[in-house]
Amino acid sequence: MPAKNTGTEALLKETAKRIFLIEGRLHATTDDIAKEAGVPRTSVHYYFRSRDLLFKQVFNEAMMDLTVRLNQVVESDLPFREKIENFIDICLTQAFAFPYMETFMVTEMINHEFKLVDKESPVKIKGLLKEIKTEMAHGTIPQTNPMHFVINLFSLITYPSLAAPLYKQIFAINSASYLKLLKERKQVILKVLFT
Amino acid sequence: MPAKNTGTEALLKETAKRIFLIEGRLHATTDDIAKEAGVPRTSVHYYFRSRDLLFKQVFNEAMMDLTVRLNQVVESDLPFREKIENFIDICLTQAFAFPYMETFMVTEMINHEFKLVDKESPVKIKGLLKEIKTEMAHGTIPQTNPMHFVINLFSLITYPSLAAPLYKQIFAINSASYLKLLKERKQVILKVLFT
DNA sequence: ATTTATTTTGACATTTTTGTCAAATTGATT
DNA sequence: AATCAATTTGACAAAAATGTCAAAATAAAT
Numbered sequence: 137m138p139a140k141n142t143g144t145e146a147l148l149k150e151t152a153k154r155i156f157l158i159e160g161r162l163h164a165t166t167d168d169i170a171k172e173a174g175v176p177r178t179s180v181h182y183y184f185r186s187r188d189l190l191f192k193q194v195f196n197e198a199m200m201d202l203t204v205r206l207n208q209v210v211e212s213d214l215p216f217r218e219k220i221e222n223f224i225d226i227c228l229t230q231a232f233a234f235p236y237m238e239t240f241m242v243t244e245m246i247n248h249e250f251k252l253v254d255k256e257s258p259v260k261i262k263g264l265l266k267e268i269k270t271e272m273a274h275g276t277i278p279q280t281n282p283m284h285f286v287i288n289l290f291s292l293i294t295y296p297s298l299a300a301p302l303y304k305q306i307f308a309i310n311s312a313s314y315l316k317l318l319k320e321r322k323q324v325i326l327k328v329l330f331t
Numbered sequence: 332m333p334a335k336n337t338g339t340e341a342l343l344k345e346t347a348k349r350i351f352l353i354e355g356r357l358h359a360t361t362d363d364i365a366k367e368a369g370v371p372r373t374s375v376h377y378y379f380r381s382r383d384l385l386f387k388q389v390f391n392e393a394m395m396d397l398t399v400r401l402n403q404v405v406e407s408d409l410p411f412r413e414k415i416e417n418f419i420d421i422c423l424t425q426a427f428a429f430p431y432m433e434t435f436m437v438t439e440m441i442n443h444e445f446k447l448v449d450k451e452s453p454v455k456i457k458g459l460l461k462e463i464k465t466e467m468a469h470g471t472i473p474q475t476n477p478m479h480f481v482i483n484l485f486s487l488i489t490y491p492s493l494a495a496p497l498y499k500q501i502f503a504i505n506s507a508s509y510l511k512l513l514k515e516r517k518q519v520i521l522k523v524l525f526t
Numbered sequence: 527a528t529t530t531a532t533t534t535t536g537a538c539a540t541t542t543t544t545g546t547c548a549a550a551t552t553g554a555t556t
Numbered sequence: 557a558a559t560c561a562a563t564t565t566g567a568c569a570a571a572a573a574t575g576t577c578a579a580a581a582t583a584a585a586t
Contacts, residue, residue, distance in 0.1 A: 140531090140532055140533065140582080140583065140584080141532095142532090142533070142534090142582095144533080144534085159441070160437070160438065160441045161441060161442060162357060162358075162438055162441075162442070163357075163358065163438075163442050165572080165573060165574085166573075166574070166575095167572085167573070167574090175534080175535095176534070176535055176536075177573095177574085177575095178534080178535065178536080178575090178576090178577095179533085179534070179535085180574095181574085181575065181576080182533075182534080183533095185575095186574080186575075187573085187574065187575090206501075238494055238497060239434055239437070239438070241497060242355065242434070242493065242494060242496050242497060243355065243357055243358075243434070245496045245497070246354070246355045246356060246357075246496065247356060247357070247358050261501065261502065278522045278523065280515070280518075280519050280522065281512065281515065283502060283512060284512070284515065284516075284519045287490075287491050287498065287512070288487060288519070288523060290490065290494070290498075291486040291487050291489075291490035291491060291494075292483060292486050292487065294486075294490060294494075295482075295485065295486035295489060295490040296482050296486060298437065299433055299437060299485070299489075301437050301440045301441065302433060302436060302437055302440070303482065303485075306401075306456065307456065307478060317476065317478060317479070317482070320475070320476065320479065321479075323475075324475050324479045324483070327473045327475065328473065328483060328523055328524070329523070335552080335553070335554080335561090335562055335563065336562090337552095337562090337563070337564090339563080339564085360542080360543060360544085361543075361544070361545095362542090362543070362544090370564080370565095371564070371565055371566075372543095372544085372545095373545090373546090373547095373564080373565065373566080374563085374564070374565085375544095376544085376545065376546080377563075377564080378563095380545095381544080381545075382543090382544065382545090527586105528585100528586085529584100529585080529586070530583100530584085530585080530586090531582105531583095531584090531585105532581105532582080532583085532584095533580105533581080533582070533583095534579105534580080534581065534582080535578105535579085535580070535581085536577105536578100536579090536580095537576105537577090537578095537579100538575105538576080538577080538578105539574105539575080539576075539577095540573100540574080540575070540576090541572100541573080541574070541575085542571100542572080542573070542574085543570100543571080543572070543573085544569100544570080544571070544572085545568105545569080545570070545571085546567105546568080546569070546570090547566105547567090547568080547569095548565105548566100548567090548568105549564105549565085549566085549567100550563105550564080550565070550566095551562105551563080551564065551565085552561105552562085552563070552564080553560105553561100553562090553563100554559105554560090554561095554562100555558100555559080555560080555561105556557105556558085556559075556560095
């Protein structure tokens with residue numbers, strides 16, 4: 137019994153990810169995906185059964201990505217500041233490579249009632265929150281609900297990428313200039329978050 | 332020649348705005364909109380000619396909203412700190428009321444190549460940037476490219492609302508708890524932005 | 527070379543979504 | 557009440573998107 141495994145399934149999934157997560161074309165159809173992958177549309181059904189199942193798989197893998205990254209930070213035992221720096225690096229790289237990942241995820245959650253993987257909370261966030269609390273007591277970061285620190289962190293990292301088309305017009309600057317701004321984000325975020 | 336002006340046109344537009352900007356259902360069809368407005372779908376064509384023109388009108392009015400708000404701040408002559416406080420108030424209220432406005436706008440810009448209204452830059456942002464520079468010299472806010480201050484501001488205001496479905500799952504909290512967090516954002520943002 | 531299971535592909539069917547048109551309705555005006 | 561234009565509505569047409577199926581092609585294994 138031969139197992140051929142041509143790369144078609146992976147190719148289709150990668151093309152879908154490019155279209156949704158990188159280019160942000162949330163209204164793309166199975167036809168768009170198949171055409172740009174250079175395979176007939178029926179292959180989508182052969183490998184994924186239906187449009188929704190392809191979407192759900194892209195969603196789940198994006199979610200896995202996010203979860204793994206988060207947990208890497210939560211579970212590492214670096215000093216707090218380095219831990220956050222590390223986290224910013226990882227997430228900025230991700231946001232840069234897949235600017236519309238969160239947009240896609242939120243949209244799919246709304247439209248198809250997709251749930252995050254696993255029953256349990258995807259991230260063991262409690263330890264991190266406790267650590268943040270300690271840092272606040274030490275005066276390293278401003279005192280508020282620790283969840284705000286996490287929300288601030290994500291906002292400052294993610295939003296500039298997903299809203300790029302807007303800012304480019306508001307500031308009347310081209311892609312290259314905006315890209316330059318994005319590359320400066322790490323230092324900016326650190327300066328903002330730590331007192 | 333009688334001009335009746337029943338409220339149907341406005342009703343359709345409001346329904347579309349609710350679905351897109353408030354509920355974030357970016358894949359909604361003209362049928363969804365008409366059904367929820369309680370009118371036959373042909374009314375959409377009677378008043379807006381086509382689906383795209385309805386979408387474009389919602390987009391343009393959302394853009395106008397954003398522009399007007401921004402310019403109010405840019406053109407007011409309050410002291411800097413009050414100006415920013417004022418701006419945060421206005422934008423948080425808006426983000427709270429229409430959490431998916433930016434998401435819709437970015438998506439439409441990507442999918443239909445919508446442009447922002449007017450040829451010129453929608454916001455007279457140069458004055459604001461200069462003012463931010465002055466504040467940085469005074470040491471009121473950390474020193475970086477002034478555009479980062481604006482980007483930080485928008486990120487901290489907008490992202491928490493549009494990513495609500497994600498955070499509710501990550502933190503494993505319900506809508507009420509998350510709402511409480513959102514209401515605390517103004518103070519948090521001010522604390523973060525000003526040294 | 528034949529067999530076998532996997533993969534690819536095109537033809538077709540179904541469903542969904544959008545758009546068109548003309549008839550019916552409405553309510554103000556003459 | 558008759559007129560008239562704006563509005564509403566349903567029937568129909570067209571287009572777009574998804575899904576099904578069986579036949580053809582492929583490549584490994586006997």
